[in-house]
Amino acid sequence: MTKLPKVFLKELTKLLGRNAVLTETEDLLPYLKDERGLLESDCSLIIRPKTTGEISETVGLCAKHRVPVVPLGGNTGLVGGGIASGGVILSLEKLNRIIHIDTLNHTMTVEAGCILANIQKAADEAGCLFPLSLGAEGSCQIGGNLSTNAGGVGVLHYGNARDLVLGIEVVLPNGLIYENLKALRKDNTGYDLKQLFIGAEGTLGIITKAVLKLYPRPRAFATILVALEELDEILSLFDLTRATCGDKLKAFELIPRLALELEVAHIPGIRDPFTEKHAYYALLELTSPRQEDDLRGEIETVLEQALNNGVISDALIATSQAQASQLWKMREEIPAAQSIEGGSLKHDVAVPVSKSVEFIKKATQLVMAEMPGVRVCAFGHVGDGNIHFNLTQPLGIDKKSFLKKQKVFNHIVHDLVVGMNGSISAEHGIGLSKRDELCFYASKIEIDLMRQIKVAIDPHNQMNPNKIVLFDSP
Numbered sequence: 001m002t003k004l005p006k007v008f009l010k011e012l013t014k015l016l017g018r019n020a021v022l023t024e025t026e027d028l029l030p031y032l033k034d035e036r037g038l039l040e041s042d043c044s045l046i047i048r049p050k051t052t053g054e055i056s057e058t059v060g061l062c063a064k065h066r067v068p069v070v071p072l073g074g075n076t077g078l079v080g081g082g083i084a085s086g087g088v089i090l091s092l093e094k095l096n097r098i099i100h101i102d103t104l105n106h107t108m109t110v111e112a113g114c115i116l117a118n119i120q121k122a123a124d125e126a127g128c129l130f131p132l133s134l135g136a137e138g139s140c141q142i143g144g145n146l147s148t149n150a151g152g153v154g155v156l157h158y159g160n161a162r163d164l165v166l167g168i169e170v171v172l173p174n175g176l177i178y179e180n181l182k183a184l185r186k187d188n189t190g191y192d193l194k195q196l197f198i199g200a201e202g203t204l205g206i207i208t209k210a211v212l213k214l215y216p217r218p219r220a221f222a223t224i225l226v227a228l229e230e231l232d233e234i235l236s237l238f239d240l241t242r243a244t245c246g247d248k249l250k251a252f253e254l255i256p257r258l259a260l261e262l263e264v265a266h267i268p269g270i271r272d273p274f275t276e277k278h279a280y281y282a283l284l285e286l287t288s289p290r291q292e293d294d295l296r297g298e299i300e301t302v303l304e305q306a307l308n309n310g311v312i313s314d315a316l317i318a319t320s321q322a323q324a325s326q327l328w329k330m331r332e333e334i335p336a337a338q339s340i341e342g343g344s345l346k347h348d349v350a351v352p353v354s355k356s357v358e359f360i361k362k363a364t365q366l367v368m369a370e371m372p373g374v375r376v377c378a379f380g381h382v383g384d385g386n387i388h389f390n391l392t393q394p395l396g397i398d399k400k401s402f403l404k405k406q407k408v409f410n411h412i413v414h415d416l417v418v419g420m421n422g423s424i425s426a427e428h429g430i431g432l433s434k435r436d437e438l439c440f441y442a443s444k445i446e447i448d449l450m451r452q453i454k455v456a457i458d459p460h461n462q463m464n465p466n467k468i469v470l471f472d473s474p
């Protein structure tokens with residue numbers, strides 16, 4: 001492991017106290033491996049400050065000794081953004097207070113280390129909704145969500161993480177604090193600096209607090225699983241539901257047959273909810289803040305029309321919260337089932353919603369031509385045009401040799417995505433894993449602008465170095 005200067009360690013311990021500085025191997029281990037267990041940090045020191053002031057002084061000290069800092073939230077990121085190569089990892093876990101809820105202003109001020117599920121719960125207890133929602137919500141932190149501009153299952157209705165923020169506080173790479181915790185819905189005072197730090201994956205500073213937008217709490221719900229035989233029909237169903245239910249449609253997710261089969265095989269408690277086998281499923285959620293809204297009636301009208309037009313072949317509407325959670329489990333457990341099945345290669349991509357079916361079909365043809373027998377598991381937020389185009393290894397081949405084909409499949413899938421004016425990273429970010437891909441696909445002007453911003457804010461490449469783009473000072 002990379003050694004740090006003794007004098008730095010001494011000053012750091014004096015500043016934060018022994019408990020905030022972890023150096024023993026068994027204490028370090030939980031922070032070093034990434035979520036998928038594929039990458040490991042080379043780092044001998046974890047720091048766990050408790051306040052913005054402590055972070056500011058710590059980062060200032062790191063800057064003085066030229067020690068790089070990698071901020072770490074819940075460590076659920078999927079692109080290696082929290083992996084350190086030398087330097088220190090600064091965990092935000094101790095900054096976990098909900099500071100203030102203003103129900104009239106519909107805002108909530110929180111520290112960056114708050115777990116997303118705790119924020120949702122606090123909003124709910126105050127009679128409001130914080131709508132960011134994703135599979136890792138029990139362990140990811142709001143600072144990590146903002147730093148990755150997380151998406152999840154509410155984007156169709158509420159937008160990405162960046163749409164849910166009114167203000168932030170950031171410790172800059174030199175230790176200074178940029179504070180903008182105004183809870184304003186209108187503020188046209190020059191460049192929107194907060195948005196620079198959102199989605200920056202910790203490369204420009206450490207988010208320490210945020211003012212989040214709250215929404216009226218939904219009081220009527222409907223969760224529906226629809227069975228389809230043709231992929232083309234999924235967009236007809238989407239169109240019909242939006243036209244009928246408008247903004248009440250909160251989530252529209254695609255689940256292919258393969259995903260359900262893998263879950264039934266590997267995940268306890270998951271069964272096929274229909275008696276017949278179907279090629280595709282769409283998971284829909286409707287919500288409304290008005291309890292008297294007849295969401296069931298509205299969706300039944302849609303389903304009846306879709307059945308009569310041959311768009312869908314079956315559907316079920318959850319009759320209890322437990323049944324709704326069971327249907328959502330069927331969506332959330334897909335990556336886990338894929339991992340148990342064997343090697344899995346992931347592509348988190350976006351295309352315009354109208355092109356999502358065309359993308360899945362073309363990409364499937366191309367990957368099958370490259371490796372006959374590869375099992376395509378294309379699922380996810382199709383209502384946002386965000387497809388998790390995941391590949392499961394063919395039956396009977398060696399996992400390692402399959403995983404070695406990552407680059408080949410990346411190029412096939414990403415060439416197609418870029419050709420369709422799409423994105424090679426819809427919601428998981430760039431981090432380490434997609435850095436070279438970004439450099440390859442982005443225009444020179446985009447990469448140059450990103451590097452110029454990085455150099456302007458972090459001239460010594462202190463903060464989460466070499467993530468997103470390789471540092472290149474002018």
Ligand SMILES: Cc1cc2nc3c(=O)[nH]c(=O)nc-3n(C[C@H](O)[C@H](O)[C@H](O)COP(=O)(O)OP(=O)(O)OC[C@H]3O[C@@H](n4cnc5c(N)ncnc54)[C@H](O)[C@@H]3O)c2cc1C
Pocket residue numbers: 035070071072073074075076077078080081082092112113133134135136139140141142143144145146147148149150151152153201202203205206207208335427428431464467
């Ligand atoms: C089961 C599962 C489901 C998921 N589903 C989704 C999904 O639907 N949508 C989605 O978008 N993502 C999803 N993810 C990915 C992941 O949960 C998100 O990227 C999440 O936002 C990361 O938050 P975190 O706190 O775990 O961040 P970490 O993994 O700790 O860090 C992620 C990046 O942010 C930086 N960072 C963390 N905290 C701060 C901070 N306070 N200030 C500055 N930089 C910081 C880190 O340096 C790193 O670059 C999923 C992951 C899993 C495991």
